[in-house]
Amino acid sequence: MTNDSSPPLLEVRGISKQFSGVQALDNVSLTLSRGEVLAVVGENGAGKSTLMRIVAGVTQPTSGSIIVDGTPAEFPSVAQALKQGIALIHQELNLADNLSVAANIFLGREPLRFGTIDQRRIDQESQTFIDMVGLDVPPQTIVGTLPIGKQQLVEIAKALSTNARILIMDEPTSSLSERETQKLFDVVRGLRSRGVSVLYISHRLHEIEELADRVVVLRDGKYSGELPRDDIQRANIVRLMVGRDVSRFYQRTPHEPGDIIATANDLRTTKFPHRTVSFELRAGEIVGLAGLVGAGRSELLTTLFGVTPAVNGTLAVGTLHRPPRTVREAVAAGIMLAPEDRRRAGLFLPMSVKRNLSLASLRRDQRHGFLNHAAENRVSAEMVALMRIKTATDRQVVRYLSGGNQQKVVLGKWLCLEPKLLLLDEPTRGIDVGSKEEIYKLMDQLAARGVAILFASSELEEIIGLSDRVLVMHEGRITGELDRAAITEESVMQLATGGADRRERIGA
Ligand SMILES: Nc1ncnc2c1ncn2[C@@H]1O[C@H](COP(=O)(O)OP(=O)(O)OP(=O)(O)O)[C@@H](O)[C@H]1O
Ligand SMILES: [Mg+2]
Known part of the structure; x- marks a missing residue:
């Protein structure tokens, strides 16, 4: 949309950023036109978030400049960048848990009426943005009570509400379901047609194939190349990212399922006390847990791990003959969980x-x-x-x-740790293509050594590529079970959206 006489909307010129001992960015330049969706990709630690934080005024570069509309911009603060029409959706959620959805959307920019905060306007106006991202909760809902996927939608609604000219999305879909992702894409396309520009970061390359007008690749903090629309294909992107072909992606050694490691009968979770869940897991098996966001996958996994004890039902794993009441009990029985919200539940920052x-x-x-x-x-x-x-x-x-x-x-x-039963919630969320391969290999090796693995994933490709068997959930119950040969995108999606009234078993 730009022609030779008008400067690009945004120009990043020779940006470098040094942290103590780490050169996060080294002389990176790029441009962004009006109404363009520019994807920025690169391996974990390539410098993507750092670059975006600089453009949005969160951090200052060590050297280099940022030019908006042909005028050098100084962004000593986020507020200054916002004033120029640049808004950032953070990779790690940045919300106030104890405030409502509406309050979070307008946090720091509350409309006033007679000198006090105009609560009615906040609720009304936030509804527009809540609808825009397809979030189906009332504006008064407290953010901390929402699952992580919905919190992500709040974060996006918040950025949209600033009416930015440049919207930066740092892995916006990493905790969204397929359906929510499509909804977000519609939003992005709508923004593009209104002339808003989007800087889009994602490790999901199929999203980039679908959405981006152009791709810039970073590698070890340096500009590594770019691809115009017609050349945006997975193999081309990966080559620029890692400098090698990542071909045999899902390496699987056939697993011979062994003895039954875990048996769950009529388990009821606190989230879905009226639904029961039953299944068996065998040694050496990789079982995918599919479903839409909110289907109850995370609840099932945290229940199996004793985080939120089961309401009733039975579970037999090792020496344990009932559902664990504490994490300690679960660990003693050889159960491990790598949770979805790893920043809160899995890491000591x-x-x-x-x-x-x-x-x-x-x-x-x-x-x-x-x-x-x-x-x-x-x-x-x-x-x-x-x-x-x-x-x-x-x-x-x-x-x-x-x-x-x-x-x-x-x-x-x-x-x-080599547990007996390994529970993984979205194991490759936010992880780059090359490293995903390593994680799949590790899962494969653990299974070959007899570990039973139950993993939840919203990436259908991953479910299909890795699973020996798939359990599909919908609204707190298992709507079907698919054997290896029956796992297809269609069969999983059909069950994930409700399937038949009775649990289906589809075998080869
Ligand atoms: N505050 C900081 N102090 C020290 N090092 C930092 C800091 N912030 C970032 N880094 C380092 O800078 C490098 C680039 O990090 P950045 O977060 O920009 O990567 P990224 O491309 O967004 O990766 P990912 O895909 O994993 O999100 C990394 O090596 C990181 O450890
Ligand atoms: Mg990042």
């Missing part, structure tokens, strides 16, 4: 990478109350290398790792 990785396994190995430092060093070094965790040293505090590298730390912590 002020502690080092090393300590986070080794904490759970050392507690198990610990003798006489002191830590085995040699073991700690070994566990940590192995995991950092295996999962390619990008960090200056494993003594680095986890808080300063990029989003995806934080995810790897939590996952690594559980993977090195």
Whole structure:
């Protein structure tokens, strides 16, 4: 839409950013036109979020400049960037848990009436943006009570409400369902047709194929290349990202299911006390747990792990003959969960990478109350290398790792424990393509060693690529079970949207 005489809406010129010991960005330049959806991709730790935070005035660059509408911009603050029409949707949620959806949308920009906050206007106007993102909760709902996918929609509604000219979305879909993602795409297309520009970050390359007008690739903090619309294909993107072909993505060794490891009968979770869930899991099996956001997958996993004890029903795992009442009981029975909201439930942000990785396994190995430092060093070094965790040293505090590298730390912590039953909630959320491959390999290896794995994922591709068997949930119950040969996009989606009244078993 730009022609030669008008400057691009946004120009990033020679931006560098240095943190103590880390060159996060090295001389990065790019432009953004009016009404353009520009995807920015790169491996975990490539510098994407740092660049976006600089454009949105959250952080200052070490050197370089930002030019908006042909005029050099100084953004000492988020408020200044907002004034220029630049809004950022954070990768990690940035909401006030104890406030309502409406209050969060207008936080810091509350409309006033006679000098006091105009609550009615807040509720009314927020409704417009709530509808826009397809969020189906009243504006007065307290944000902390919403599941993470819906919190993400609130974050997006909040950014839309600023009427920005440039909207930065840092992994907006990482906790959204397929349906919510499509809804978000409609919103983005609507914005584009109104001349709003979008900087879009995602590790889900099919989203980028579907949505982006152009792709800029970052690699190790440097500009690595870009692709025009017609060249946006997964293989091209990956080549620029990692400098190699990632071809055989879902490496699976056929698993011979062994003995039954876990049996659940008529389990009722506190979230869905009127629904019962029954299933069996065998040693060496990778079972996918599919469903739309809100279907009850996370509730089932946290119940199996004793976080929110079951209302009733039975569960047999190892020495345990009823559902665990505490996490300690679950762990003692050989059950582990890598939760969905890893920042809250799985990580100790002020502690080092090393300590986070080794904490759970050392507690198990610990003798006489002191830590085995040699073991700690070994566990940590192995995991950092295996999962390619990008960090200056494993003594680095986890808080300063990029989003995806934080995810790897939590996952690594559980993977090195070798449980009997491993529960994973969205294991590759926010993780780059190359590292996903490593995680799939690890899951495969664990299964080959006899671990039963139950993993929830909103990425159909992942469910289809990895699972020996799939359990599909809808509104708190299992609507169907698919054997390997019967797992297709259609069969999963049909069951995820309700399926038949009775539970279906579809085999080969
Ligand atoms: N406040 C900080 N202090 C020290 N290092 C930091 C800080 N913020 C970011 N880094 C480092 O800068 C590098 C780039 O991080 P950034 O968050 O921009 O990556 P990213 O491309 O967004 O990755 P991801 O896909 O995992 O979100 C990483 O090595 C990260 O550890
Ligand atoms: Mg990031």
